[in-house]
Amino acid sequence: MKKQNVTSADVARLAGVSRSTVSRCFKSDSRISDVTRKRVIEIADQLGYQVNKLARSMSTKESDLVGLVSSGLHDPFAVILVDKLISTLQKMGLHPILLDASNEKQLDISIKKLAQYQVKSIVITSGSPSSSIGAKFINRDIPVILLNRAGQLDQANLINCDNQKGAMLAAQALIDAGHTKLAFINSSFSTFSGVSRRDFFEQTLALKASAGDVTLEKINVEETGYQAGYKAALKTLSQQDHATGFFCATDNIAFGFMDAARYEMGKKIPDDVSVIGFDDLPLSARPTYDLTTIKQCPNNLAKAVAECINGIDTTSERIRKIIPVSLIKRKTIAAPPYQQL
Amino acid sequence: MKKQNVTSADVARLAGVSRSTVSRCFKSDSRISDVTRKRVIEIADQLGYQVNKLARSMSTKESDLVGLVSSGLHDPFAVILVDKLISTLQKMGLHPILLDASNEKQLDISIKKLAQYQVKSIVITSGSPSSSIGAKFINRDIPVILLNRAGQLDQANLINCDNQKGAMLAAQALIDAGHTKLAFINSSFSTFSGVSRRDFFEQTLALKASAGDVTLEKINVEETGYQAGYKAALKTLSQQDHATGFFCATDNIAFGFMDAARYEMGKKIPDDVSVIGFDDLPLSARPTYDLTTIKQCPNNLAKAVAECINGIDTTSERIRKIIPVSLIKRKTIAAPPYQQL
């Protein structure tokens, strides 16, 4: 009992023109007299006619559809990023099909289907899809954009926030405050961003260490996000001679760390321990945490993706883009406590 | 320089069969000899052939695409809900196209495009799209599902959490603790859920009020979410004889309320004021808040949507579904302080 779709033929008949003319009325470039166009559009509206994009795509071999794969919306920064991505794409007239990558098996199936929809491009945010899957897309000439994610794929376009600069700023901030016993907190299921930050952090310290001596403890916990930070605090702060300056791979981890430090271990922040995060989530600015952190701007990341998608047609070059970060000073870093005489 | 798509004709040629046969090999129902099917599929795999869903949809007039409109991912509960929706739909072999409804104008355009993609159904989560838009879809026989949202549209399918029960439980909890001066906190840009909870809260109190006397203050603030709660606390707690039992329309509002109450107004929770929220966000269980709240289960909501989408083919009846809620007792409700002798 489905109502028959109203098609271009219908409006053509009513307008007394050919289907071609109707078709051209809905594209900007074609030369159609203003008077005809106006009449046709009017009749189309009246009939409730809508272009069938599926048919159009088939004919033009182009599509407004974009695949957007994210490993669930559990990580708060991922949420903000996806949100920005969606609205940015929408403004460009592109339509994202979302894919959940939490379940690797499901993902494998679904990602294939994405190709079946002839998506214009596929953007993979930090998460777990195996690189072999991305390769499949490249085989079919569907451009792949890796966002804040490892770049195993040679042919993919890469967009990353400046983890190196961020890690450097974090190191600098802790050292400037006088800390010498530092630690890096992360989940052992960490994403590319996490290990990248750790490596650059370590690297920066190695440079500084020549001046004074600075120790670095690398802590990985078999949890993710908030829970990882929580567990990490329990573990490390119970030790006799624990570190005093903590760089958490993400703000979310920092929240867990702070909560456990305060409520379970009775530590004061920043009096007893200093903490710095990465992301600058909205929650970080709230009085509960007031977290000093490295800000990466989702807007700029989204903008870069947009430019990348548009640019892909024109250039065959793979794009490599680094998005700047900055230090946001709040209230979780202070001088280390006066400990041993 | 686009690589030519490999089509069913290509695999047909190589397999020495007709296109029809290839087509039927990828559908379950048709009668094709096992040996042919196996050979065809093998060749298809080898060629990297993928069904072109656009073409298929055009032929079958069916689509795996589903429109999912949400007013941005700012509200934390919305995020969880959307997340569950995406993974649930994915499991069903459906592909959600996400639409951001924050910007009403953009939305109007984008939602039209959704129809152009011949979506199987469109689900609108709590948010702002005008009801007239929904009506457009119904005109085109695209089923509309309203999720936690007002049901102005007669022909739409409705799925809501049990706001009535929730409000009742909240009222009961506060009254049982001994509170008589109650308040309801909400954003003045509130969604349907918010006003619904308020109305049921008031209604429940009216019943109780016959027994003892209970006052209700309704507070609306010109902010949203966390900020609304924050401002509300500043405003109401500065008054001489303020309420002691607060029902916040959402957990997120409750967080703002608690933060302001504690850090700006110097109140202790639950010693000075009691708070109850709605949603049961993960954050509510953390020690920072440990918020007593009404839990609504995103899983069940998503499941209901799934069933609804599936059921729509078979029955022409509009679906009305209420999803149960429950009270989660934590640490933000206690007896009111001993105030006036």
Add this chain to the structure above:
DNA sequence: TAAATCAATGCACACGTTTGCTCAAAATTT
């Protein structure tokens, strides 16, 4: 005024599937 240019529109094929109908061969029944 004849020739050349141009603007507006129609024709018909292409895009990649699905599916009702047809048909031949094989299998089964009488």
Add this chain to the structure above:
DNA sequence: AAATTTTGAGCAAACGTGTGCATTGATTTA
């Protein structure tokens, strides 16, 4: 062995649109 049913597979039309080419009438140029 003849008649019937079943099985496997091909033909061709349909889905709704875009677009190169052809056509026609109007306008400009020589």
